[in-house]
Amino acid sequence: MNEEIKLSWKGKIHLSSSELFVGRVVSKKTKNQEISIVLEGKDLKTNKFELFYLNSADGVEGNSLYDIKDLNDIEVCDVISIKKSKVRSVYRTQSKNNFIFATIRCNSNCLMCSQPPLDIDDTLENYLIWDYTIDLLVDSPKHLTITGGEPTLLGERLVFLINKILAKFPDLLITILSNGRMLALESTIDTLSFVVSRKNVVFAIPLYSDVYKVHDHIVQAKDAFHQTCLGIHKISTLGFPVEVRVVLHKLSNPRLLSLSKFIHKNFPFVYHVTFMGLEIIGYTKANKSELIEENTIMAEENLLASLKFLASWKYNVSIYNTPLCHIPESLWSYAKQSISDWKNSFKPECEKCLMKKDCSGFFTWNIKYAKVTPFLEKV
Amino acid sequence: MEINVIRKEFRKFQNLQYYNDLTSNGINLLPFNFKRLNSGKELIISMVGDYLIVPNGTVHNLVKKNTDKITECLYYDLLSNHIISDSDNIKSLELLANRYRAKKTNAFNFAQLHIFVITLRCEHTCQYCQVSRVSQNKEKFDFSHLNLFKGINLMLASPENDITMEFQGGEALLAFDLIKDAISYTKEKARLVNKRINYVICTNLAPINSEILEYCKLEKILVSCSLDGHEELHNENRKRPGRNSYSLVEKGLNLSFDIVGRENVSALMTTTTLSLEHPIKIIDEYRKFGFNSVFLRPISPYGFATKNKNSNYQTDEFIEFYSKGLDYILELNRQGEYFKETYTSILLKKILTAFSENYVDLMSPSGLINSVIVYDYDGKIFLSDEARMLAQMKDFTFQIGTVDDNWETLLANPIIEKIGDAGVNDYMAGCSTCAYNIYCGADPVLHHATQGDMYGFRPDSSFCQRNMSVLDIIFNKIDTEPDALEIFKSWVNNE
Numbered sequence: 001m002n003e004e005i006k007l008s009w010k011g012k013i014h015l016s017s018s019e020l021f022v023g024r025v026v027s028k029k030t031k032n033q034e035i036s037i038v039l040e041g042k043d044l045k046t047n048k049f050e051l052f053y054l055n056s057a058d059g060v061e062g063n064s065l066y067d068i069k070d071l072n073d074i075e076v077c078d079v080i081s082i083k084k085s086k087v088r089s090v091y092r093t094q095s096k097n098n099f100i101f102a103t104i105r106c107n108s109n110c111l112m113c114s115q116p117p118l119d120i121d122d123t124l125e126n127y128l129i130w131d132y133t134i135d136l137l138v139d140s141p142k143h144l145t146i147t148g149g150e151p152t153l154l155g156e157r158l159v160f161l162i163n164k165i166l167a168k169f170p171d172l173l174i175t176i177l178s179n180g181r182m183l184a185l186e187s188t189i190d191t192l193s194f195v196v197s198r199k200n201v202v203f204a205i206p207l208y209s210d211v212y213k214v215h216d217h218i219v220q221a222k223d224a225f226h227q228t229c230l231g232i233h234k235i236s237t238l239g240f241p242v243e244v245r246v247v248l249h250k251l252s253n254p255r256l257l258s259l260s261k262f263i264h265k266n267f268p269f270v271y272h273v274t275f276m277g278l279e280i281i282g283y284t285k286a287n288k289s290e291l292i293e294e295n296t297i298m299a300e301e302n303l304l305a306s307l308k309f310l311a312s313w314k315y316n317v318s319i320y321n322t323p324l325c326h327i328p329e330s331l332w333s334y335a336k337q338s339i340s341d342w343k344n345s346f347k348p349e350c351e352k353c354l355m356k357k358d359c360s361g362f363f364t365w366n367i368k369y370a371k372v373t374p375f376l377e378k379v
Numbered sequence: 380m381e382i383n384v385i386r387k388e389f390r391k392f393q394n395l396q397y398y399n400d401l402t403s404n405g406i407n408l409l410p411f412n413f414k415r416l417n418s419g420k421e422l423i424i425s426m427v428g429d430y431l432i433v434p435n436g437t438v439h440n441l442v443k444k445n446t447d448k449i450t451e452c453l454y455y456d457l458l459s460n461h462i463i464s465d466s467d468n469i470k471s472l473e474l475l476a477n478r479y480r481a482k483k484t485n486a487f488n489f490a491q492l493h494i495f496v497i498t499l500r501c502e503h504t505c506q507y508c509q510v511s512r513v514s515q516n517k518e519k520f521d522f523s524h525l526n527l528f529k530g531i532n533l534m535l536a537s538p539e540n541d542i543t544m545e546f547q548g549g550e551a552l553l554a555f556d557l558i559k560d561a562i563s564y565t566k567e568k569a570r571l572v573n574k575r576i577n578y579v580i581c582t583n584l585a586p587i588n589s590e591i592l593e594y595c596k597l598e599k600i601l602v603s604c605s606l607d608g609h610e611e612l613h614n615e616n617r618k619r620p621g622r623n624s625y626s627l628v629e630k631g632l633n634l635s636f637d638i639v640g641r642e643n644v645s646a647l648m649t650t651t652t653l654s655l656e657h658p659i660k661i662i663d664e665y666r667k668f669g670f671n672s673v674f675l676r677p678i679s680p681y682g683f684a685t686k687n688k689n690s691n692y693q694t695d696e697f698i699e700f701y702s703k704g705l706d707y708i709l710e711l712n713r714q715g716e717y718f719k720e721t722y723t724s725i726l727l728k729k730i731l732t733a734f735s736e737n738y739v740d741l742m743s744p745s746g747l748i749n750s751v752i753v754y755d756y757d758g759k760i761f762l763s764d765e766a767r768m769l770a771q772m773k774d775f776t777f778q779i780g781t782v783d784d785n786w787e788t789l790l791a792n793p794i795i796e797k798i799g800d801a802g803v804n805d806y807m808a809g810c811s812t813c814a815y816n817i818y819c820g821a822d823p824v825l826h827h828a829t830q831g832d833m834y835g836f837r838p839d840s841s842f843c844q845r846n847m848s849v850l851d852i853i854f855n856k857i858d859t860e861p862d863a864l865e866i867f868k869s870w871v872n873n874e
Contacts (some may be wrong), residue, residue: 109392111392116390210455210458210459211455211458211459212398212400212458212465212470213395213398213399213400213465214395214455216398217393217394217397217398220392220393222397222398223470226470226471226474229471229474230473230474233473233474233477255455258455258456258459262459264732264733265427265429265460265478265732265733266474266478266733268732268733268734283390286390287392312865312868312872313732313868313872314872
């Protein structure tokens with residue numbers, strides 16, 4: 001069973017800390033199970049270059065935090081941010097799943113949100129952190145996801161970040177997880193038209209139903225359906241590739257095939273359609289009775305019909321976040337290993353499964369609800 | 380505010396009803412047309428071409444706003460297929476505008492197909508031919524170099540960057556040297572203005588030889604030939620001294636396959652009275668040569684053709700022929716052979732996808748000007764191939780000028796404004812309320828020729844009759860033959 005990878009820590013302030021420090025790990029030493037980490041970077045408030053020390057045990061001189069638990073996951077060359085006593089991993093060199101967390105704000109409030117939004121304006125802070133992080137990166141990330149909250153709420157700062165990182169790494173592919181609603185606004189489209197390499201930036205936009213009120217109900221926002229649909233047209237017209245994402249649950253399952261037909265007729269230009277398993281964390285926990293599907297046989301049939309329909313029209317289709325033992329074998333070719341490393345786990349029984357290397361596994365937080373049936377013989 | 384307080388605020392979720400736009404005014408109808416299928420079910424088609432097959436009585440219930448008689452599932456289908464709207468202000472209006480624009484993209488284009496009637500001379504005397512001459516008189520019936528180059532200059536001065544230049548006749552290959560001159564001139568000039576030109580030669584294959592085909596291979600020219608069916612039928616339709624048209628096609632096709640490759644060779648058939656009884660034999664002939672499609676094409680019902688007994692048949696006779704052919708083709712597909720009917724496929728693309736197809740006869744606004752231009756052997760410029768056939772009968776209505784003109788004067792011809800009116804079926808009597816409106820076209824030239832009026836009179840228009848019938852056949856198959864849709868889909872996807 002994999003351990004969850006830690007992305008944030010809390011420490012104690014020794015002599016002084018920083019209002020907002022961002023730095024790259026220049027050394028990591030382990031002695032008697034004590035880890036000490038040295039960061040080289042900048043205090044973003046004073047704009048001064050300095051060192052910062054993180055220790056699992058005692059504090060040291062200068063800016064430092066001590067008594068921090070589980071520092072193992074921090075590696076040399078990672079980028080870390082420090083705000084008073086809070087430590088956050090901003091960029092992990094070893095990971096394929098790096099992301100820019102744009103903001104915790106969102107204009108929707110989806111029933112199954114895994115990262116419930118807060119009405120706090122953190123856009124400037126997150127922008128400053130990544131503006132400097134890009135300077136600190138040595139090698140290009142394999143792929144970068146921009147997520148939130150709703151990333152387009154960053155406005156032109158989003159464009160600055162995209163243009164800056166693509167100027168440095170021209171081959172990088174970026175996926176923006178946006179609900180697409182802001183894209184219906186001409187002003188947002190004007191702003192995004194300043195992105196230089198649009199072919200490198202995929203907008204992954206969720207659509208949960210072909211019926212406006214079902215979608216609006218799921219995302220808890222009036223007119224969201226019409227805004228998202230128009231947004232998909234507008235962002236595609238601007239030259240950004242579009243991926244449509246559908247989260248599978250009790251409210252979206254019944255009209256899955258109709259939704260697929262709707263996508264084919266209204267968004268024939270999409271380059272990828274993904275059907276995604278539900279994350280049982282955040283709001284989902286509060287709305288379980290509305291979201292967790294009991295009629296799994298019907299849901300499976302709908303999914304199969306939808307995949308067949310879209311595949312027959314030559315769309316690139318995938319199933320995300322769903323372990324192989326949860327779907328019929330006929331759908332395996334669509335199932336992708338899609339769960340980011342830091343929230344990906346397997347059950348102990350999975351270790352003996354012959355299909356594990358091809359399997360997405362589980363969201364760490366889904367593990368306790370999950371049943372598995374390991375494949376013990378070659379399939 | 381404390382974070383936990385904000386969190387709680389966010390967790391107040393609303394139920395589905397809260398998001399319902401429906402007011403006490405009831406539903407709003409979006410523009411749609413409808414028609415009854417043979418099964419008694421109703422076919423509803425939205426203004427952007429999304430169709431639904433619904434239970435008998437649905438349209439009545441919609442018009443009467445009896446939504447309580449409609450199941451929730453159907454109600455949702457009607458919403459998502461843009462047939463009805465819950466809200467008084469249509470929130471999907473901009474989306475629909477984009478969809479409509481996508482269906483009408485050809486309206487924003489200029490002609491991509493430029494047909495050069497390189498010579499009127501021919502060694503065939505086909506039954507249905509409208510224009511060709513058996514003659515040795517090159518001076519009288521071939522394009523002059525001067526006119527040819529002027530025509531090419533016009534073609535290259537037109538706005539499209541991807542252009543198809545098609546050489547027709549008569550028998551185009553009787554003027555092979557002229558074709559070579561035309562292509563070498565075009566290549567040189569096209570490079571200067573950065574345009575990509577694809578070349579097609581239409582031929583009866585009689586004069587073809589390996590020298591010509593090697594040239595076609597070198598210049599990547601597509602070879603399009605006439606094949607009317609099995610030997611007896613083909614020779615009867617396509618007369619020539621020696622009665623050997625078929626064996627020349629057979630020889631020519633095989634040589635063409637060898638030299639330029641199958642993918643660069645196509646064949647077209649024309650349906651005569653003699654063909655009507657042989658849909659299956661004709662299709663088998665195409666299969667024999669390894670083609671995986673056939674275009675069951677009726678004769679253009681005007682010009683010399685109408686005066687010939689073998690060309691003068693009724694539309695319902697053609698439809699019976701087409702229907703038998705289509706049934707046979709579907710059966711072939713059911714047995715695992717991929718084979719398609721081209722006209723059906725053009726319509727299916729419009730029915731089953733968000734896009735349209737650039738086929739001149741099935742466009743609204745019509746494909747004249749925005750799809751095709753014809754340069755005749757004597758330098759006259761026509762709006763379509765049929766338009767030049769009319770000119771052979773001394774009707775010059777659709778001639779917009781000659782190669783001595785420039786586009787400014789050519790496009791200022793008053794006929795173009797008239798076509799702008801008569802070439803849009805959205806508001807033409809009989810068309811505007813037709814269920815098939817969005818899939819169909821307007822054909823001002825045909826209606827002018829057959830009815831003396833470019834707008835035309837639908838009840839006895841052969842164009843209308845044919846397209847209505849073909850679409851009826853397609854939709855009744857979709858409705859009642861469970862596997863037809865999958866086969867149709869494969870035709871649109873070309874596999």
